[in-house]
Amino acid sequence: MTKNWTACRTTRMLALTVSLGALVASIPGLALAADVLTGDAAVAAAGDFTLRVYINESDNRLAALDEIDAIFTEKHPNIEIERIEKSYEELITSARLVLSEPDAPCIVQGDQGRDTDGVLVKANLLLPLGAYEEAYGWTVDATARWSDGGAVWGKGEAYGVAPWYQAVGLYYNRDMLAELGLEVPKTFDELVAAFEAAKAAGHVPLGFGNSEKYPGSFIYEIVQNQIADKDAIRAFVFGQDGATFDTPENLEAAKVLKAWVDAGYPTPGYDGVGTDDAMAQFIDGNALFHLNGTWVSGQIAGAMGDHGGFLAVPPKDGRTHVSTGGVSKPLHIAANCPQPDAAAAYLDLILSDQAASIFAANDDLPAAEADLPDDASAVIRDIQAAKDLLISVDGTVPFEDVAVSGFGDKFFAAIQELMAGRITPEEFTAKVQTAYVD
Amino acid sequence: MPTIAQRPRGQDGEGLSFSVFVGPAILLYGLFVMVPLVHTVYLSFFQWDGVGDQVAVGFDNYLEIFRNGDLARSFLHSAVLMVIYLIGSVGLALVITGMISRNAIGAARFYQTLLFLPQVIPSVVVGISWRWILAPEGLLNGALEIVGLGHLRRVWLGDFDTALIALGIVGAWQLYGLFMLMFIAGVQRISPTLYEAARLDGAGPVLEFFVITVPGLRREIVMAIMLAIIAAVSSFDLIYVMTRGGPGTSTTVPALEVYRHAFVYAEVGTAAALGTTIALIVLAVVWLVGRIRAGDDRSARA
Secondary structure (H helix, E strand, O other), X not given: OHHHHHHHHHXXXXXXXXXXXXXXXXXXXOOEEOOEEOHHHHHHHOOOEEEEEEEOOOHHHHHHHHHHHHHHHHHOOOEEEEEEEOOHHHHHHHHHHHHHOOOOOXXXXXXXXXXHHHHHHHOOOEOOOHHHHHXXXXXXXXXXXXXXXXXXXXXXXXXXXOOEEEEEEEEEEHHHHHHOOOOOOOOHHHHHHHHHHHHHOOOEEEEOOOOOOOHHHHHHHHHHHHHXXXXXXXXXXXXXXXXXXXXXXXXXXHHHHHHHHHOOOEOOOHHHOXXXXXXXXXXXXXXXXXXXXXXXXXXXXXXXXXXXXEEOOOXXXXXXXXXXXXXXXXXXXXXXXXXXXXXXXXXXXXXXXXXXXXXXXXXXOEOOOOOOOOOOOHHHHHHHHHHHHHHHOOOEEOOHHHOOOOOHHHHHHHHHHHHOOOOOHHHHHXXXXXXXXX | OOOHHHOOOOOOHHHHHHHHHHHHHHHHHHHXXXXXXXXXXXXXXXXXXXXXXXXXXXXXXXXXXXXXXXXXXXXXXXXXXXXXXXXXHHHHHHHHHHHHOOOOHHHHHHHHHHHHHHHHOOHHHHHHHHHHHOOOOOHHHHHHHHOOOHHHOOOOOOOOOOHHHHHHHHHHHHHHHHHHHXXXXXXXXXXXXXXXHHHHXXXXXXXXXXXXXHHHOHHHHHHHHHHHHHHHHOOOHHHHHHOOOOOOOOOOOHHHHHHHHHHHOOOHHHHHHHHHHHHHHHHHHHHHHHHHHHHHHHHHHO
16 A cells, blocks of 8 residues: 555656656746745646645634635636535544545645544655745644654654644633733733632632543643643653653642642533533633633634633743644645645645735634734734734643544543542653553 | 244245345345444454554454453443443333323323434434533532432532433433333233233232233333343443543443544554444343343243
8 A cells, every 4th residue: 555655656756747847948937946836837737626625624714715715716717626624523533534535635634643644644645745845935833744754743844734823721701800800810820819819709710611521631731831841741742752741840730730620710510511611601701711722712702802802821930921732733735636736835825924814804813924903802812912922932832632642532531530539640640641651 | 933944935936036125135234234344353453543554463452452441441331321221211111101001092192202202302412402401500400409409419420420320311311212112012012901800800000010011011121121232332422422431531431432443543453343342242132132032932932
């Protein structure tokens, strides 16, 4: 199977090189780096082509993509874009199969981590994007880099790009904060003081729903990020030599989280509350803060407008902001895509500042610089500010649950056990470490 | 009940028409059930991420099920669900049958329809509705408060001690409608003269239920027990919607692990081994229950 693919790819590359040679000879001034075509010429060379995009994104993103697709196809009438929209679960469970088909969609979204992208890279299903990265000057996140045929993560060849930024943080109820006479917390201690004030006033301090189990990683990580070294977290996720979970900092974070639970900060009965239900309760005004990702910005901004806000969890004294996040689920070009140059030109448009402004106008958070529309709500402005802040201090660390194949659910389960007092903080770090090396 | 082998041979043409009618079903069954089943068993001896190379590992995937505490425990959770399903769904269906089969036909039909409703609601809807009912501020806790049992309030699905039992009860609630219909259909077959005789002899509703209804429904009950066991061992949808196996690993079941290993963790071999194990357990249970039933039939004829 692997051999076949290599043969296929070699043939395609040969054909490409040959046709490129002819093109270079005939068209003067062609933008060219390595052996790929870029820009308008790349799209024109594709002839009549249907570019299929296999993707899972929220409604506001898809609406922005509609606008961006229209710009692309208007400029390049020979291209038709057909988007295949999937639910997240469906995308993740089917990406492998879809990419193995002979007529796979040219652009397929994956997800960070060894369970998804790692498998795709190992099976040679993705086109390495190094040549395009260089030609177009893309910024590629470490989470989309792989080497040694998928064995090493976090460095090496670029395999995907994502136009969206994401971070875990705290939404807050601006009115409730004012009513409690509080400012937006600027340090970790001020945040805990705000929790206390909300609790004393009879509000839920930290709206949090965990029946899906994965939000548990966020509540641990927002504490851990303020205590552990960010490079240690990155080394852990990317599986660098000597990386371990069993550290004094992670133990301290587990103790702080347990203390939060004992103090009654998270929504009572959080393990029996869905994360969407917790969000609905926050929007209804029952909680001061709500723990979630920037990916629900559209829903919260739509429902709360200027009454809501967002902040990256503030650091302890003497430290800088660190938050879990980074770029979102990367978009890949299929290894057997017949027109990779055209697909890359499309990705370049999605990554552009022009597209960024369209995403921003749809209550979204693009990775590129974007001009916010004048009527952007306070939530969106806060999120944009949090992103700028996090980028300026190199403060995003990758999600830990995707560190090792099969690790996520054990990590989530251990956090639930820690929070429920079923295991001690010491047992927690040992248990997670066991799941990590297992 | 005579088996096919004991049936007197028909005329020669019967064999041909038999294969014409059964052929398509056998073909489809073979293509969509038997082939994937055999393929699953085959895959269970390999380590495979779903797209790359397959590495033969012998029985390692099966040994992993026993070595890995979480996987082994998931079978234990299935056993708990089995007990709840048997008592809850089969027991409840029997009791309801006993109650409404004594009613006038019109009323019986009304209750029958009403009580059958859970069966026709899609599992995801059942799961989400019950998640709300069992939520910390949900209907159940509210009701407990109103009747003065506020001290019993808990986070039913978020509590390590109650989550599995709560899931079992919801599952039983979803299942009993089907069994009730089977039982009510079975009751129609019991001769009314038996009930009449019992009443003339002065039997009350309870005695009548145990002496006439339950023995008369033996076949349906055995069938219901089989279905309940299969449902318990292969349950997935409700648990996926309601707890994802949490809190901790307190409600993981084998089918949930099959899904995770095959589609999330890219460990197709382990998933296939788990799936094969589930199938073997179901087969064993059905065989056992079938033996009991055969024994019953023999003694009934004797």
